[in-house]
Amino acid sequence: GAGVSQSPSNKVTEKGKDVELRCDPISGHTALYWYRQSLGQGLEFLIYFQGNSAPDKSGLPSDRFSAERTGGSVSTLTIQRTQQEDSAVYLCASSSTLIQGAKNIQYFGAGTRLSVL
Amino acid sequence: KQEVTQIPAALSVPEGENLVLNCSFTDSAIYNLQWFRQDPGKGLTSLLLIQSSQREQTSGRLNASLDKSSGRSTLYIAASQPGDSATYLCAVRMETSGSRLTFGEGTQLTVNP
Numbered sequence: 001g002a003g004v005s006q007s008p009s010n011k012v013t014e015k016g017k018d019v020e021l022r023c024d025p026i027s028g029h030t031a032l033y034w035y036r037q038s039l040g041q042g043l044e045f046l047i048y049f050q051g052n053s054a055p056d057k058s059g060l061p062s063d064r065f066s067a068e069r070t071g072g073s074v075s076t077l078t079i080q081r082t083q084q085e086d087s088a089v090y091l092c093a094s095s096s097t098l099i100q101g102a103k104n105i106q107y108f109g110a111g112t113r114l115s116v117l
Numbered sequence: 118k119q120e121v122t123q124i125p126a127a128l129s130v131p132e133g134e135n136l137v138l139n140c141s142f143t144d145s146a147i148y149n150l151q152w153f154r155q156d157p158g159k160g161l162t163s164l165l166l167i168q169s170s171q172r173e174q175t176s177g178r179l180n181a182s183l184d185k186s187s188g189r190s191t192l193y194i195a196a197s198q199p200g201d202s203a204t205y206l207c208a209v210r211m212e213t214s215g216s217r218l219t220f221g222e223g224t225q226l227t228v229n230p
Binding site: 041 | 121153158160162166206210216217218220
């Protein structure tokens with residue numbers, strides 16, 4: 001596609017429910033990233049995928065968070081048993097390469113605003 | 118752990134002014150530094166990327182500088198316009214942490230007509 005696409009744009013859920021957030025990266029981009037932007041805080045790295053390599057999950061805040069990337073393209077971020085502190089904007093980004101020396105500019109989607117009541 | 122700080126948190130200026138946004142980072146072992154713009158309800162747009170070996174980058178009315186040894190970067194905006202109103206984010210990529218970015222909390226800029 002022309003840009004990184006995320007859905008839904010807004011999601012309201014009740015505490016304790018599971019949610020799935022979707023990211024469709026730019027076609028041909030091999031790297032995909034998830035970040036979280038909470039009110040009053042900067043963007044926090046959550047997870048990234050590069051090709052068929054094992055993902056870097058070091059930013060996931062708890063085991064309630066997981067993500068997968070099917071077929072090297074679309075990614076889904078799943079939050080189980082949501083808590084109010086999970087309320088944030090979840091941003092996805094993609095880039096064309098992780099080859100050392102490349103600029104590796106990350107292109108961001110518009111995000112999913114998650115509200116946990 | 119890398120920490121990125123942006124000052125000021127918010128800035129309001131009249132149209133036409135030149136302005137400087139500041140970014141500092143605690144660990145100088147960076148691979149590159151990027152400045153992004155974020156508009157309400159939208160994603161981030163990359164403005165300028167400076168490699169660790171560079172001192173500055175320019176794009177139109179924007180000029181970003183980098184002093185890696187002192188852990189500082191500035192974004193200079195010349196002749197500001199109301200359309201420049203947005204949140205500006207600074208992010209660093211470390212030499213050893215792959216491509217993950219560490220962001221500052223941003224400077225919210227308002228340019229008044």
